[in-house]
Amino acid sequence: MEEPELVVVEVVGVRRHPAVEEIVVLLLDAESELVVPIMIGPAEAGAIAAAQAGVVPPRPMTHDLLRDLLVAAGEQVVGVRITRLTEGVFHAEIELGNGARVDARASDAIAVALRFGVPVRCSAEIVALAGIEVVVTDGAEGAEEDVERFREFLDQVTPEDFETGKEPEGG
Numbered sequence: 001m002e003e004p005e006l007v008v009v010e011v012v013g014v015r016r017h018p019a020v021e022e023i024v025v026l027l028l029d030a031e032s033e034l035v036v037p038i039m040i041g042p043a044e045a046g047a048i049a050a051a052q053a054g055v056v057p058p059r060p061m062t063h064d065l066l067r068d069l070l071v072a073a074g075e076q077v078v079g080v081r082i083t084r085l086t087e088g089v090f091h092a093e094i095e096l097g098n099g100a101r102v103d104a105r106a107s108d109a110i111a112v113a114l115r116f117g118v119p120v121r122c123s124a125e126i127v128a129l130a131g132i133e134v135v136v137t138d139g140a141e142g143a144e145e146d147v148e149r150f151r152e153f154l155d156q157v158t159p160e161d162f163e164t165g166k167e168p169e170g171g
Helices: 044-051 062-071 108-114 124-130 141-155
Strands: 006-017 024-031 033-040 077-088 089-096 101-105 119-121
Touching: 006 033, 006 044, 006 077, 006 101, 006 124, 024 044, 024 108, 024 119, 033 044, 033 108, 044 108, 062 108, 077 108, 077 124, 089 108, 101 108, 101 141, 108 119, 119 124
Parallel strands: 077 119
Antiparallel strands: 006 024, 006 119, 024 033, 077 089, 089 101
16 A cells, blocks of 8 residues: 655644534644644543643553553654544554554544654645645744634634534544
8 A cells, every 4th residue: 555645733632512522633734724623532632632731640541551551661652643534534553663553543643642742644635635724824923813813713613614524433
């Protein structure tokens, strides 16, 4: 199978729509100015949000345990790749230091990537197909406005804004 072209994306964060109780993680490709929303479950949303906030639980949660097991075994995660979008489901791989790639749900892979501090890369084709445009201007004076506009976008965005006509089966 041919390798997809990958672009580095920033994990912007998770958002919940209170009326329908759906949660999305938002991935930003700054170069194309597109945000890729991925619907995820509440456990994965909590794991992603906790890692972004630097919260260390008193006892390891699942993704923390996975990190600790890999480190104890002498293995490192070197990156995460979101490689396919099939019938509304995002597929990912966790790349290990020994060259192995482990199949994973995108949400779990993102949670692991945040714990290891490694890049999340997404297929450029997925970004083009599933991405929502974000307007960003160049220059330092426009940067604050861009950030504020993006925050407003995040506060107002809903899962319905990302509907593709297919029901997702998980993140």
